[in-house]
Amino acid sequence: MTKKTLIALLLLVAVASIVPFVVSNYRTFQFTLVLVYAIALLGLNILTGYNGQVSLGHGAFYAIGAYCAAVLMDKAGVPYWATVPAAGAVCLVVGFLFGLPALRLEGLYLALATFALGVSMPQLLKYKALEEWTGGVQGIVIAKPDAPWGLPLNSDQWLYFFTLGVALAMFLLGWNLLRGRVGRALVAIRDHHIAAEAMGVHNALYKSLAFGVSAMYTGVAGALGAIAVQFVAPDSFSIFLSILLLVGIVIGGLASISGALYGALFIQFVPNLADEISKAAPWAIFGIFMILFVYLMPTGVAGALRMLSERQKRHNFPAAKNEEEVP
Amino acid sequence: MDAFLFQVLAGLATGGIYASLALALVMIYQATHHVNFAQGEMAMFTTYIAWSLMDAGLPYWPTFLLTLMVAFLLGVAIERLVIRPVEHAPVLAVVVVFIALLVILNSVTGWIYTYTLKPFPSPFPEEPLWGIRYMSPHEIGAIGITLLVLVALYLFFRFTPLGLAMRAAAQNPQSARLVGIRVGWMLALGWGLAAGIGAVAGMMVAPIVYLDPNMMGGVLLYAFAAALVGGIDNPWGAVLGGFLVGVLENLLGAFVIGNELKLSVALVIIVGVLLVRPSGLFGTVHVTRV
Numbered sequence: 001m002t003k004k005t006l007i008a009l010l011l012l013v014a015v016a017s018i019v020p021f022v023v024s025n026y027r028t029f030q031f032t033l034v035l036v037y038a039i040a041l042l043g044l045n046i047l048t049g050y051n052g053q054v055s056l057g058h059g060a061f062y063a064i065g066a067y068c069a070a071v072l073m074d075k076a077g078v079p080y081w082a083t084v085p086a087a088g089a090v091c092l093v094v095g096f097l098f099g100l101p102a103l104r105l106e107g108l109y110l111a112l113a114t115f116a117l118g119v120s121m122p123q124l125l126k127y128k129a130l131e132e133w134t135g136g137v138q139g140i141v142i143a144k145p146d147a148p149w150g151l152p153l154n155s156d157q158w159l160y161f162f163t164l165g166v167a168l169a170m171f172l173l174g175w176n177l178l179r180g181r182v183g184r185a186l187v188a189i190r191d192h193h194i195a196a197e198a199m200g201v202h203n204a205l206y207k208s209l210a211f212g213v214s215a216m217y218t219g220v221a222g223a224l225g226a227i228a229v230q231f232v233a234p235d236s237f238s239i240f241l242s243i244l245l246l247v248g249i250v251i252g253g254l255a256s257i258s259g260a261l262y263g264a265l266f267i268q269f270v271p272n273l274a275d276e277i278s279k280a281a282p283w284a285i286f287g288i289f290m291i292l293f294v295y296l297m298p299t300g301v302a303g304a305l306r307m308l309s310e311r312q313k314r315h316n317f318p319a320a321k322n323e324e325e326v327p
Numbered sequence: 328m329d330a331f332l333f334q335v336l337a338g339l340a341t342g343g344i345y346a347s348l349a350l351a352l353v354m355i356y357q358a359t360h361h362v363n364f365a366q367g368e369m370a371m372f373t374t375y376i377a378w379s380l381m382d383a384g385l386p387y388w389p390t391f392l393l394t395l396m397v398a399f400l401l402g403v404a405i406e407r408l409v410i411r412p413v414e415h416a417p418v419l420a421v422v423v424v425f426i427a428l429l430v431i432l433n434s435v436t437g438w439i440y441t442y443t444l445k446p447f448p449s450p451f452p453e454e455p456l457w458g459i460r461y462m463s464p465h466e467i468g469a470i471g472i473t474l475l476v477l478v479a480l481y482l483f484f485r486f487t488p489l490g491l492a493m494r495a496a497a498q499n500p501q502s503a504r505l506v507g508i509r510v511g512w513m514l515a516l517g518w519g520l521a522a523g524i525g526a527v528a529g530m531m532v533a534p535i536v537y538l539d540p541n542m543m544g545g546v547l548l549y550a551f552a553a554a555l556v557g558g559i560d561n562p563w564g565a566v567l568g569g570f571l572v573g574v575l576e577n578l579l580g581a582f583v584i585g586n587e588l589k590l591s592v593a594l595v596i597i598v599g600v601l602l603v604r605p606s607g608l609f610g611t612v613h614v615t616r617v
Contacts, residue, residue, distance in 0.1 A: 048419070054419070101602055104601075104602050104605050105601060105602070106603055106605070108362055108555065108559060109555060109601050109605060109606075109607075111362075111599045112552065112555050112597070112598070112601070112602065115551070116552075116591075116594030116595065116597065117588060119548060119591070119594060120591035120594060120595070122588065123590060123591050124591060135362070159582075202422055243426055246419070246422070246423075246426075247423055249419075250419045250420055250422070250423045251423070254417065254419060268580060281434040281435055281437070281438035282434065282440070282585060283430040283431070283433065284430070284431045284434035284435050285432035286427075286430060286434075287426075287427040287428065287429075287430040287431035288427070288431065289408065290423055290424070290426065290427035290430075290545075291424055291427045291428075293428075294416065294420045294423050294424050295412055295413065296412060298413065298416040298417065298420050299417070299420075313604045
């Protein structure tokens, strides 16, 4: 990490820490959800953006994470903060196991398999035999945690900081994972899996690991989301959630860590904006926004920003490029 | 045995509808290597147009033909105006455009026609045909029309110069362009044909499920599965896949696990098939050159 990005990151964290004190409780809740989505999108980006495996069913892992948290709190009385790592661990295992058969499938066929997972999840959650734990169609209501240690924060603000802390940890973890050997292996498999294999990258292991880690991120996000919304029900995890997550990473920017944040802002706030523009057909407006973003920034917001900064650099130091070329 | 036969035949009837939509998906896939997620909503939208025409007093068959023409133009227009600008964008960006089209068409239809269910007439008689009591005339008619569309498409692609040009444009755009085929327009034409086939599927499914902006959601999913099971680059495979998925869905729902989980189980079986044959039952296996 260069000094400049470190300063930018600290500045971002500082701004993020001020947010809940200047906006209303409802807005704070919305920003909590932005952080939740950002974690989920980073997870999906590890799989789809970095490793090139398309998933149309990540909503299922989000649902598993959310239900893990809800069932643990509701049935076993586990404190909310302990459910987050538990949800992550469960999703890591489930994702890894799902990744094994998915190794056989590529491109569209993988998209269909994951799509099937996403479609089946609400039906499985409604299934009678599981009703004792999942609460069936009604779902589970969760109590909102209060701030500990007598901190002068209301529960919305506390939840925001809790989520911010988890998000920071997950992003640092992701950044560390992707910049080194593992990240290079994932990208190598995406770009040319035969060449990667020839260079000693264990394709099957890395691909199923990518599935597991990606599911873990999404599961952690699901648990946090459930705690923030205080409610889980099968129909809030429809296939539409999975599609929205995919839209989020494409709009934010594939294979970029910061893209997860832009994508999360998009999927949290643009539907509201669309609703304000037209009450009659809000989704039509949302669709138009999606098309506009793809037209104007085909590589996502992160890609567009990268291009802008490159252009700025070239503008400031026109000679820099030539210097680099000297061996 | 009677009940079994009944379920199989009912499955064939819904399978015919999946097959038509799967055929539309395969059309676009062959021309552009994209899977059109908005195919179902395009079909739904054109079915609403048919409803409007009939509401205005037009009889069924003229409406049918007119709707096909409108659908064709709509398909061409969408290709030209919406898809063409992202021709060179990354695949997933194109997927997002398809999803955007899906939500736009769904939302606009709901806005214009409201979300209340509307009955849609069937062109076939009410009384059982030829004393067949297992299938309603509409179901027999729907299967017949699916097969008719398939044969018409086969004849078109096999025996007309335009069909040949479209196949050439899909298989090898560069060489096709060199011999003077306007590849861009061939793609637009492919979209138009696919939209037309989708419109047929929409008008066949509407009498069964009633007209509603969300009526194609489930159908598209099955059509997608059918196209992949049959092999996404094989029209015959797609149609067979459609019938297969329809029968499978019905039998599982009726005899094995009940209606609640039939979607899940049907999908699990499909994924199972794909694990054994990763390019579908009748798809070509691609050999990659290293």
